[in-house]
């Protein structure tokens with residue numbers, strides 16, 4: 001099934017492989033597209049991936065979680081982003097952009113000394129950051145920022161937009177009972193914790209129109225005590241589907257979780273596809289395509305996930321850092337990616353750009 005065409009919402013993917021959003025550290029210091037970033041995407045397009053999703057792009061300067069990330073919080077970025085999409089399209093690739101606000105996982109040193117903002121002031125034991133709870137006006141401002149970014153993404157030629165609603169960043173923080181302790185329109189119970197995402201989705205949809213693919217990457221489980229669990233997560237996905245969402249990517253974890261989105265040391269087939277149990281739940285409740293991400297390395301495991309109906313699309317991140325042409329190699333008969341999940345590619349501080357340290 002992996003190399004079957006797969007179509008949804010006007011997108012025709014040559015296969016069922018998706019490049020999950022992967023921060024590249026290849027934008028310049030101000031967040032503009034660089035030649036190095038374009039080259040990376042050209043390599044991915046030549047490598048045969050069905051759909052690629054950019055590393056998280058910033059919708060508002062108050063949500064910066066890392067340096068040299070793509071930015072889309074002003075119209076000045078459109079021109080560079082258009083260059084990126086044109087390069088991919090000229091190689092017949094499909095490219096979506098992931099939109100993020102880092103919330104409490106943003107660093108004051110990257111915010112001109114300002115506090116990180118979040119639904120509630122919940123101390124992050126992993127980063128040692130105490131965020132400031134957002135005011136109502138601030139929340140609406142960020143809703144608008146997501147919508148404006150989606151508008152820019154469409155103008156810049158992206159084939160789709162993905163909301164980063166996973167991994168403990170702002171959208172995920174509003175959904176999660178662990179990070180959202182508010183008692184107002186934005187939090188207090190399940191219904192109110194959904195409001196931020198609901199407003200973001202509605203505002204984005206209004207900007208891009210009904211015919212444009214909007215997707216989300218979300219946690220099925222925060223993998224932390226008191227966090228979001230799959231029962232609630234899938235209900236959120238169903239509500240978004242009813243509102244017109246086009247696809248959902250299933251992930252898990254946040255900075256503070258003991259188990260994170262990118263789990264290390266996957267050494268056996270049993271350790272692969274570590275979120276497949278969640279994919280199964282999402283698939284059982286949704287009609288829109290479900291992308292599953294997390295630890296898939298072997299073609300036979302990916303095929304098994306598809307055959308068992310645990311996902312419609314297979315998302316991979318780390319293996320493509322090492323082998324951007326992995327889809328072509330798979331198609332030619334390669335069984336397993338070379339990636340050993342050492343997570344050396346996540347040493348953002350010390351790497352000039354995100355790359356596979358095994359190849360250094």
Ligand SMILES: Cc1cc2nc3c(=O)[nH]c(=O)nc-3n(C[C@H](O)[C@H](O)[C@H](O)COP(=O)(O)O)c2cc1C
Nearest residue numbers: 020021022023055056261262294295316317318345
């Ligand atoms: C270097 C690196 C950067 C990442 N950047 C992002 C990102 O920008 N947005 C996102 O949603 N996930 C990001 N992730 C998580 C991946 O998309 C993916 O969920 C995770 O690595 C598990 O998939 P894998 O086992 O195929 O790598 C990143 C992971 C790595 C290793």
